Amino acid sequence: MARVYNWQLGRAMDYWYSENRPKRQFGAVFDINKCIACQTCTLSCKTTWTSGRGQEFMFWNNVETKPYGYYPLAWDVNLLEALGPQTWDGATYSGRTVFEAAPEGERVLGWMPEAIDYASPNIGEDEINGSVDKGMALSLPQQIWMFYLARICNHCTYPACLASCPRSSIYKRPEDGIVVLDQSRCRGYQECVRACPYKKVYFNPSTGTSEKCIACFPKIEEGIQPQCFVNCIGKIRLQGWVNPPERAREDNPIDYLVHVRKLALPLYPQFGLEPNVYYVPPIHVPDPFLIQMFGPGAPAAVKTYRNARNDKTLAGLFALFGSTERTIPFFRISGDEAIALDDDHRETVRVPIYEPLVIRPAEDPTRRIIRLNTT
Ligand code: SF4
Ligand code: SF4
Secondary structure (H helix, E strand, O other), X not given: OEEEEEOOOOEEEEEOOOOOOOOOEEEEEEEHHHOOOOOHHXXXXXXXXXXXXOOOOOOOOEEEEEOOOOOOOOHHHHHHHHHOOOOEEOOEEOOOOOOOOOOOOOOOOXXXXXXHHHOOOOOOOXXXXXXXXXXXXXXXXXXXXXXXXXXXXXXXXXOHXXXXXXXXXXXXXXXXXXXXXXXXXXXXXXXXXXXXXXXXXXEEOOOXXXXXXXXXXXXXXXXXXXXXXXXXXXXXXXXXXXXXXXXXXXXXXXXXXXXXXXXXXXXXXXXXXXXXXXXXXXXXXXXXXXXXXXXXXXXXXXXXXXXXXXXXHHHHHHHHOOOOOEOOOEEEEEOOEEEEEOOOOOEEEEEEOOOOOOOOOOEEOOOOEEOOOOO
């Protein structure tokens, strides 16, 4: 085991290989508050990459309802229970990661789903966290809640899938940090399936090899965001590049949301993989649940998000989500507009920070009708 630094834990940790960060790291932010669970992302991925034989149950992108949705069944609660207490000392994680909690002779604390666990990808959809009793009325903060969690492979800095593979079939691309699996080397041992805590590697029984999300790297190489990003109806997603905190840039949209404003947070950072998909947490969910899922920064992130509309830089940055197919490595705010910039700082797209609001008079005297404003 090597000692590596995991900034999401605020400390060094054990990992199977030494620290070797790529030239730049694929990163993404998902704004949970805007997801409507339309599953367009899921289907756009499915029709692009996993429509073949043996891939019937595979969803490299899935969207599940929390707290009761899971794909595969119980993927997170199984591991959370096995991991034991996950304590934080301020911003430093004082519990054990999946690498530090590995049983004797194993590289990762994992668990193996059964085939039936993948059979109901929509289980728990729209289920709320408790029962609504007769006569119950809405009170704030809300006691009854649920939210949609869209998930892809996190292209982790310290991937458990990579660490666990006895054939060294999985590697991180040095140019973009995307984690890929060499199927010509894979012998189907499925150690990666057992090891990935997010359960984002799948075994194809037809080919006898494992398969996973490739972050649409042929598109990334052309400077275009992945399929599930550009097809997102809710415009919840932004793809770019994420730096470690000491190299964070204010004009990099992912760095700005993750490091500068600390508004976008990793999913289950306590697992220890330094995942590179970051979430703006839902604003209507109790703090203990959010802290368990996104770490101790969640309450502060919710507070910042609640005020984002009055913050021109944040409001402008969110307006750029879903505004272009192109990857957005840089951005800037100019007057009342947000501008996306490419690698050479050339303008890609420009959008108004605040959409104009038009309220029509209810009565139209010309046509002699009464109109209803429905939104
Ligand atoms: S999310 Fe899972 S499959 Fe993806 S890089 Fe991390 S450990 Fe590997
Ligand atoms: S397409 Fe976007 S809004 Fe629809 S489910 Fe996927 S992430 Fe959510």
